[in-house]
Structures are given as C-alpha cells and as structure tokens.
Amino acid sequence: MTQKFWIALSAGGSAALLAGAYIFQALGYPPCAMCLWQRWPHFAAIAIGLIALRVGGRALPALGALAAATTSAIGVYHTGVERDWWEGPTSCTGGGGLDGLSGADLLTIAGPRVIQCDQVSWELFSLSMASWNALFSGLLVVGWIMAVRARS
Template sequence: MGFLNCLAGVSRRVLVSIAAICVAMLAFGAYLQHGLGLEPCPMCIVQRYALVLVAVTTGIASLRDGRGWQMGWSVAGLLAADFGAFTAARQSWLQWYPPEIATCGRDFYGMIENYPISRALPMIFRGSGDCTVIDWTFLGGSIANWSFVGFAGFSIVLTALLVALLRRSNHVTTS
C-alpha cells in the first residue's frame, strides 16, 4: 500500500523516467544499426515503433498533473508496451525455434509501400530469416530478449502506476 501511494505521488517523475529510458533504448538501437552495422529486421522495426509510442505517450502523460490525463495516456503507453512485448516475445520464439525454411522477406517500408495493410501486417509478423538471426548478445540474451525485458518492465511499472492512480482517485472521492 505504501509503495502504491508513493508511486502515485511521484507519477510525473515515473512517466518522465520511462520516456527517458525509451529514448536511451532508441539511441542504443541507432548505435547498433549505424555504429555496428546491424540491420534491423521487420520485427525490430515494429518494436522501435512501439518504443517510440511508449516514449511519446508517457512523455505526454507527464506534461500535466491531472489524474485523468495521466491515466488516459498511461493506458495508451501500457497498450504500446504490451504490443512491443508481444512482438519481442514472438521474435525471441523465432530465434529459439527457427522455422525450417527461412526466407529473407522485404523490409518494413517496402512491405507497407507495395502491399495493402491487410497483406503487409501478416508479412511483418511472419518473421523472415532476418528475424531469426542473433547478431548481438549481452549476458546471453539477444536484442529481442532484452527488448522483451524492457517492454515487460514498462508494462509492470505502468500497471502499478495506473493502480496507484486509481486507488488515489477512489480515496479522494470516498473521503
């Protein structure tokens, strides 16, 4: 109970911290791509967009102190974090259990430009040969594994923050 009350009291700092961590993760991804020459696969690109959405929604949520404002934008951030975690988990699964026939698919932008969205989305999530390759590891985990850990952490913190804000608003209305 004390932790949730504390979390609700510092909600703006928590939201700014999440946004800052997302920006740091995006910068690290840019370093991996441009500094080390690792080309992102379609699932990596989708995870980047999810990370941008988490950063933007938590950043916007931190701009005002209103509980309703913070709760609404935090829910949007939570949905983006959950989507990113799902994509990272799917990529990790593909890396652990690669398909028997791996084909290199088109890049994300090429799929969106050349196919209707109803065809492009399944192609993105099918996982090409590129999505199964592990180019970089840290402490035994691939980029997809660490991306999942990050998104799961954001989901846990945002869920706790939402519970804290809900309890705080219920406490205010019942008092």
C-alpha cells in the first residue's frame, strides 16, 4: 500500500468520525465541551492529510498521527470522566457549568441547556461516543504510522 493510500484512509477516517459527530448532533445529541475538544484534532488531521497528499514526505503523516493520538487521548479522558474514574473540568461536569445563570434562567422553559461532560448521552455495546472516538482514533494513529513508514 502506498503512502497516499494510508494518508487518504486516515484523513478520511477523521472526516467520517466528524461526520458521525455532526449527524448525532443533528439527531438531538448536542455536544458537551469535551466532545467539541475531540473534534479539533480531527479537523487538523484532515487539513494535514490534504496537504500531505500533495507534498508527501514523512513529517506531515507524523503530524497526522499526533493529531489522531490527541483526539484519542481526549476521548479516553472524556470516557474516564463519564465513568467517574477521575474528575473532569468543573466547567462542564456536575460540579459546575451553571455559573453566571440566574434562577430565572434556570426556571424558564426555553432556558439554557447545559450539556454535562460527565453524563453519557448515547452508548452502543456499553461504549459512549467518547469511547468510540478514542477507539477509532487509535486505529487512525496506526494508519498514520503506516503512512510514515510507507513509500510514496
């Protein structure tokens, strides 16, 4: 398999994961702050992939692997927060997130919707969306490494 194949596969995998996230969002599963954090490295991996397809070399696929590893690590961290393995940021867990809201804000029917990072909103086979992102992004790291090792 060529380097371009592995780059396209890995960047395309990030695009597919992002598309899935946006589909879930459109279906009524709004993202929490940590869900949004997981999206940024995917955007970076896609951009890196597009550039790497034109430029080649090993440095850009290595950056792609770093981007995929970053979103995978955030997914593992998010999973741990969801499962109460460790504390998450108070800005989006049960310990916070309501700062600055008045009682009237909280009591209105159309009030703000606080999406907490420590609550699982959807899961399949006991894995949350953050867990699936961690797993699939880990596989993308392997794809990027294959791109680093492959010949043009």
